[in-house]
Amino acid sequence: MRKKRFLPMLLLLAFSVGHAFAQKPVPERPRILISTDIGGTDPDDNQSMMHYLLYSNEFDCEGLVSSPSFGDGDKSEILRMIDIYEEDLPKLKQHARRYPSPEYLRSITKQGRHGAAPLVGYSTPTEGSEWIVRCARKNTARPLYVLVWGGLDDVAQALHDAPDIARKIRVYWIGGPNKKWGINAYVYIIEHFPDLWMIENNSTYRSFIAKYKQDDRWNGGFYDHYVKGCGFLGEDFFNYLGGKPKLGDTPSLLYMMDGDPSDPCRESWGGSFEKYSYTxxxxxxxxxxxxxxxxxxxxxxxxxxxxxxxxxxxxxxxxxxxxxxxxxxxxxxxxxxxxxxxxxxxxxxxxxxxxxxxxxxxxxxxxxxxxxxxxxxxxxxxxRTGAQWYSDKVAPELFYDNNQGAMTVYKWRKDAIEDWGKRCQWLKYTDIKK
Structure with a gap:
């Protein structure tokens, strides 16, 4: 008897260990606002916008702000992608509820600053910065997570115009090269709001960028394996880097989908970070x-x-x-x-x-x-930074491809890609209900 029971228990234990770090539930539906330099010099924002639209039922999104793009980007590019999403929406709704209506998404799409802020780090309010203030000041105990895919210029403007929102927003910023493009806004925030809740992701995100020379389905073969033939959004995806996934901004979304976002030190698809006392x-x-x-x-x-x-x-x-x-x-x-x-x-x-x-x-x-x-x-x-400023983990074993902290994203990359791939299939097949 004991031998017969021992093997199933071992299998159960193995299953539990194997799934100990699987995607974790989010304690409450997160409020998010995305600030993106979509349409500018880097097409990966369009790829990440597709990722958001396919998962938009998972969030309470309150704003889509076109921020400094250093190119031709403005809110018209966000609106164009919403138009594409509208064509795919009937298929998406066959699989999940709570997808936002195209009309709602258009109503929360706002124009932010064109070009970088001057030396002082702020200038005059924009439609986007005023929208950040409006959303942050809502009468709710839930914080507003501001996911910044480009420069911090509209966030800096909002903080300058309404310093009280600093305690109501939490910023997850894809920094790195974006820091040099919006350096004045960054300096303004860190000098005047060092106690802001901030994830300064300078390098952790970089391990989510595909290796194009590898033709497996998680890298160069991603489009052919998962996206090709999948709806209007899938067709549009090919227009960016020939369908090769860069997805540098996507970890900000993954972070909001895996576990408690109030704890940046946890393990998550979007990275794990540590507190900094200075930068x-x-x-x-x-x-x-x-x-x-x-x-x-x-x-x-x-x-x-x-x-x-x-x-x-x-x-x-x-x-x-x-x-x-x-x-x-x-x-x-x-x-x-x-x-x-x-x-x-x-x-x-x-x-x-x-x-x-x-x-x-x-x-x-x-x-x-x-x-x-x-x-x-x-x-x-x-x-000097306060008690809520986080950035890339410094441990040498967490470097990946010479990028600090990047192993904390890379270890989950295949899981996240495959999950996204399954959702892409929702645009292709309509016979499976969820």
Missing amino acids: PRVVFSHQTTARDTAQIYSIIEWHVKGPVRKDIPVGTECITLDIARQKWQGYYMGDGNYMVKYSTYKVGTQPYTITSDIKGFPQQQGFITIENVFPGKHRSTDY
Whole structure:
């Protein structure tokens, strides 16, 4: 008898262990607002928008904001994708309830800022920033999770205009390269709202990006295996990178679908994070060489002493940093002081120049070495963060493909991709009810 019962118990134990870290229920239906640079220079926002639309029945989405895209993106691109979703909606409703109506989604689609915020980090309110304030101020105990897929500019504007919302919103930001594009907004938030609930995901998300040379169904073969022939959204998906999944913003959605989002330190499809007490700010007042170092994703400032110009207002763009084949504008700070800020996700030694059309400006040509560690060495110039600021886990064993913390997403990647693949099939087959 004991032998007959022993094998089933072993099988039950094995099943339990194997599923100990499966997708976990969300304690309450999350309120979300998505801020996206869709339609700009990176087509992966369109891919992640499709992901959201297929799972939109899982959330109480209160806003879709078109934020700085540094391209041609604006809310018309969100509306175009809602039109496509409307054509697929009858099939989706055969499988799940609570899919939002296209009319509702259009009503919450708002235009945010075009282009980056000025040096101070904010400017004038936008339709998008005002909508963030309106949603955050709703009379509910449930927090509003703001999922930022691009720059933080509209979030910074909303916080400037309505500081009281800082205690009512929780921000999950896909940072990394987005930090350099919206550097002034980031600096404004961390300087003025260090106690904000923030997940600063600089590198954890990067392991969700497919390896295109691998033709398996989780990477380069994703479109052919899961998406091809799946409705109007599936057809549209091919327009972005030829159907090759990048999906850099999707981990923010996955985070909201797996377990309690109020705990960033937990295991989840969208990553696991840890508390930070500071993030790095490195300040140079000299022409740097390869021996000068800064951390990846840090805020790097070069300060240059030059001509005193009483005719140039403080904050005027008047100098140019040329680095990594990109140009970044710097500012006049008054009393002959000039400054440019930069952030990068590329490691190694990089050459740079700082130039200006201002007569007598001392042009610089130097190097900077970027180390693959964040937050790394603590300096007196660093930004202090409060008890609710989280970022990528620092343990060496959690690096994946040289990206810090990325193993906390990569370990669940196949599960998340396969789950999405099954939902894509809802657009293809209509004979299975849920």
